[in-house]
Amino acid sequence: xxxxxxxxxxxxxxxxxxxxxxxxxxxxxxxxxxxxxxxxxxxxxxxxxxxxxxxxxxxxxxxxxxxxxxxxxxxxxxxxxxxxxxxxxxxxxxxxxxxxxxxxxxxxxxxxxxxxxxxxxxxxxxxxxxxxxxxxxxxxxxxxxxxxxxxxxxxxxxxxxxxxxxxxxxxxxxxxxxxxxxxxxxxxxxxxxxxxxxxxxxxxxxxxxxxxxxxxxxxxxxxxxxxxxxxxxxxxxxxxxxxxxxxxxxxxxxxxxxxxxxxxxxxxxxxxxxxxxxxxxxxxxxxxxxxxxxxxxxxxxxxxxxxxxxxxxxxxxxxxxxxxxxxxxxxxxxxxxxxxxxxxxxxxxxxxxxxxxxxxxxxxxxxxxxxxxxxxxxxxxxxxxxxxxxxxxxxxxxxxxxxxxxxxxxxxxxxxxxxxxxxxxxxxxxxxxxxxxxxxxxxxxxxxxxxxxxxxxxxxxxxxxxxxxxxxxxxxxxxxxxxxxxxxxxxxxxxxxxxxxxxxx
Amino acid sequence: xxxxxxxxxxxxxxxxxxxxxxxxxxxxxxxxxxxxxxxxxxxxxxxxxxxxxxxxxxxxxxxxxxxxxxxxxxxxxxxxxxxxxxxxxxxxxxxxxxxxxxxxxxxxxxxxxxxxxxxxxxxxxxxxxxxxxxxxxxxxxxxxxxxxxxxxxxxxxxxxxxxxxxxxxxxxx
Numbered sequence: 001x002x003x004x005x006x007x008x009x010x011x012x013x014x015x016x017x018x019x020x021x022x023x024x025x026x027x028x029x030x031x032x033x034x035x036x037x038x039x040x041x042x043x044x045x046x047x048x049x050x051x052x053x054x055x056x057x058x059x060x061x062x063x064x065x066x067x068x069x070x071x072x073x074x075x076x077x078x079x080x081x082x083x084x085x086x087x088x089x090x091x092x093x094x095x096x097x098x099x100x101x102x103x104x105x106x107x108x109x110x111x112x113x114x115x116x117x118x119x120x121x122x123x124x125x126x127x128x129x130x131x132x133x134x135x136x137x138x139x140x141x142x143x144x145x146x147x148x149x150x151x152x153x154x155x156x157x158x159x160x161x162x163x164x165x166x167x168x169x170x171x172x173x174x175x176x177x178x179x180x181x182x183x184x185x186x187x188x189x190x191x192x193x194x195x196x197x198x199x200x201x202x203x204x205x206x207x208x209x210x211x212x213x214x215x216x217x218x219x220x221x222x223x224x225x226x227x228x229x230x231x232x233x234x235x236x237x238x239x240x241x242x243x244x245x246x247x248x249x250x251x252x253x254x255x256x257x258x259x260x261x262x263x264x265x266x267x268x269x270x271x272x273x274x275x276x277x278x279x280x281x282x283x284x285x286x287x288x289x290x291x292x293x294x295x296x297x298x299x300x301x302x303x304x305x306x307x308x309x310x311x312x313x314x315x316x317x318x319x320x321x322x323x324x325x326x327x328x329x330x331x332x333x334x335x336x337x338x339x340x341x342x343x344x345x346x347x348x349x350x351x352x353x354x355x356x357x358x359x360x361x362x363x364x365x366x367x368x369x370x371x372x373x374x375x376x377x378x379x380x381x382x383x384x385x386x387x388x389x390x391x392x393x394x395x396x397x398x399x400x401x402x403x404x405x406x407x408x409x410x411x412x413x414x415x416x417x418x419x420x421x422x423x424x425x426x427x428x429x430x431x432x433x434x435x436x437x438x439x440x441x442x443x444x445x446x447x448x449x450x451x452x453x454x455x456x457x458x459x460x461x462x463x464x465x466x467x468x469x470x471x472x473x474x475x476x477x478x479x480x481x482x483x484x485x486x487x488x489x490x491x492x493x494x495x496x497x498x499x500x501x502x503x504x505x
Numbered sequence: 506x507x508x509x510x511x512x513x514x515x516x517x518x519x520x521x522x523x524x525x526x527x528x529x530x531x532x533x534x535x536x537x538x539x540x541x542x543x544x545x546x547x548x549x550x551x552x553x554x555x556x557x558x559x560x561x562x563x564x565x566x567x568x569x570x571x572x573x574x575x576x577x578x579x580x581x582x583x584x585x586x587x588x589x590x591x592x593x594x595x596x597x598x599x600x601x602x603x604x605x606x607x608x609x610x611x612x613x614x615x616x617x618x619x620x621x622x623x624x625x626x627x628x629x630x631x632x633x634x635x636x637x638x639x640x641x642x643x644x645x646x647x648x649x650x651x652x653x654x655x656x657x658x659x660x661x662x663x664x665x666x667x668x669x670x671x672x673x674x675x676x677x678x
Contacts, residue, residue, distance in 0.1 A: 143589075
């Protein structure tokens, strides 16, 4: 009778796996290969390689500490509430397995147990790009000092509109380039700012972004948008790289090269960015008193048509603590689209939904962003804390969550796009207040007829009131022809109606 | 007898002077920076370590870089020194005797010994880093500089510690 009991105990122990020795080649190598090696290999962005037993063993205590603290692998979104693609985070069992391996003396095991090491493509990860542009001059990054945020203009000189499937960024000094966001500028403002202080690029965000093409964070591989989706790249646009540098202890010179992959034709459905709150929180009157430990920014947006959500990302600066976007569906259910319980400015990732996420017409998106401006927040850039308001410098604050999606029905794009424009236009609260106070809506048709001197049905720049001209064109002139055509005037009417109904509610 | 007394007195005074001179020549403090060539936090401190050494080495403080990674080669060390423009002499702690004597666990971590070789400080250079991957824009406490200033005016400084932030030192088998 004893033997079967002994055998069954052995079997139990074997199947649970707990009493087995943990070895590098069988248990740890797969974790390292799947979660660490894409960056921790020669020529990649991480400071040391983790490609062999010896290399991992020499860093074992440090690895245990950083995976236990969740600093590595870098992944800040809550993936239990929302299912995302390419989750880099280790689960609890994997962290525990690594700790057991270290505690048991870092056994190597049998090399034959190790999985085949992954192969990495040299050069461009997505193949030869359709267009390659490089910063005209290198930018010198000092050996130490505070982080640097700098914008670099890369003229594209395109004479026709293009659609972008992917962008791949190749920094020349990977150890100092922490991340880079890709913006478009069709106004030439960024070009004028570039180099004004005698160095390549310019500080701050004082140019009007006419579009976005995503961004680069170490550890995230360049990817092509799914299906026939592509981002618009209008002719005449400049690419503006908004790059965050971490000084590394030695002087570096960064001269980034960018590879752009075009789609062959326009997508069947256009991507739309929905930012809540819009304008990176510009209209939220962010004004955080020194010492305030739980300042909340909250905003909502109602989706006017059925939308398929593709990705979500957040933006804020140093003292942001948490951010969360939820979707209240018309059937009463609620989905968490993004939950970042511990915001880190250094890791501004874009998270792609793993499953098709349909948000029906009438879904209300709610963003809640919290800030800690007390001295207890070690990320506070001011010591002692100072009042922090909305602004473009990294020591100011911003706050928004951006959902990228496509209308389920291609024809619904105009309606979706117009809603987001109305939402953005509401940032101009002073302008809105003036228009509300004069009850302009009732008189709008008369006002437009009065302003339309040449009676062509559009309002040219010289026909617009001087004090509102810039703001109106900035927000409503979609085709950038320095006039408001009937469709753009309709957007203005929609906006005023929405404000009127808000006033009456 | 008088002559003998005079000679003895002269010898004793000479001896005293030499002891005084020796005291003056002895470093007021000895600083060991425990570092690694591939630890990003240790590398981040290279300019600050160079600055502190430049400021204090003419004021009787000696500085050394100690590398606890026993797999490191002299060639790698030399290449790193050139790449990062290091101005402080370094050595590989092959038997971890320096690690043990200072009781350090981390790179970067600093150990300061007084003129009698007694450990008086161990821990962070300053509080720039709050945890792995998190750092202030500017350090608000400069522990090493403070202790070196203290060494210039005080003796019998009591031992103090701070909790280092960085890459953990792997023990040798």
